[in-house]
Amino acid sequence: MTSPLIPSLNGRTAIVTGASRGIGLAIAQTLAAGGANVVLTSRTKENAEEAAKQVEGPGTAVGFQAHATDEDAARACVAFAIERFGSLDILVNNAGTNPAYGPLIDIEKSRFAKTFDTNLWGPILWTSLAVKAWMGEHGGSVVNTASIGGIHVAPNLGVYNASKAALIHVTKQLALELAPKVRVNGVAPAVVRTKLAAALFEREEEVAGSYPLGRIGEPEDVSAAVAFLASDAAAWITGETLVIDGGALLGQAGV
Template sequence: MTGRFTGRTAVVTGASRGIGLGIAQRLVDEGAKVVVTARKQEALDEAVASLGGPEHALGVAGKADDPDHQAETVKRAVEAFGSLDFLVNNAGINPIFGPLVEVDLAAVRKIIEVNCVAALSWVQQAHQAWMGEHGGAVVNVGSGTSLRPAPGMGVYGSSKALLTYLTRELAVELGPSVRVNEVAPAVVKTRFAAPLYEGREEEVAAAYPLKRLGVPEDIGSVVAFLLSEDAGWLTGQQLVVDGGVTLTGVG
């Protein structure tokens, strides 16, 4: 790896496993110090160990939509590593599946709270604590389900569509010192997405021009690009990382 993030610090939410951990690993591999969040400290301790230990990473447990947890995480990042240059909003939930006319509206509100409002709040916290004065870069993790109707996943897709709009608006408001972009994955092989492919992976992957599902490393490399100076003239963009499946009209 290049070491292009040496001396930089990132907060990655929802990063005890899956895509979030894959992103954190790529950033550490390129020299960054990383603060990872999730709900359970034990899972975070395992993640920190896999990232190389406290010299490279710090785990702060809490709920992604808790403002006190957000403030504590941001504060500890700056105290531990001296800056907060990057924020990756990866935490997200999707506890419901079914037609919109039948969904529990309380669950809808919770999905919007975690997937959208919390992401905005994390940006506010990072901006107030560091980025407003020093600059930085933000990547929001969206979803390919936001690109077209996704029966059964309409609430989740809608929340990610709102996240895309927030990404663009923040890019306009926070430029030039802070860049804000989004990565929108299709199905990535994680516990979160397992119901979409488990037991029929070959069948699902057949619809992808690249004939495989994603893995966390596929997303980590793109997020690293968006955070880096190689993407220095990119802001407000949604990069779809989907093995080409949206070209087929299936994903």
């Protein structure tokens, strides 16, 4: 039986990009717990397949190797999901990267480009492919993983945060362009306990203490919200990015 906290996603098919660990893996687990069949992507076949084994049903989970910016791999993944499970109802653009740390005026072009390629172009590319292959005709729901960094400014994270600010904007743009068939929403977490954010929670007590709810986030704090936005429970919500931050933006959070 589905937990009352997880909306029913029985019979739905989902792709979650960047799902071999962290927030993406938790999203895949929560969607599958709601009954969705899930395709988990990673840059490596091994990681994708290992992650799929960590997903319990009732939905079925399968790993697929696809770099978020590789158009051929993305197209193949979309076709695979439809072929294997018969539809593509949910796309979670979760893969993200942050190779550009430091003051904006010192950032190399290559790191800037890699950040925007993965964090902004990736979601546009995957959404386009999913809509053209399935959702444009049959409907669907897209959820983008942004960040509270896309809403406020913080030292040394200028490029990453700008890419997430642009993703929040693009979420609204796509919601407008794709309505009424396809809903497009996002989530904007503060610091969550994952590999990507490890440097930020080295000072865990300090960071947690700056959040009104007194702790940093866990991947499941984000995945529950993604499942809600992906489901029919959010049928009249589009273009929104839900802040999931333990109240961080209410105060003076430094990260």
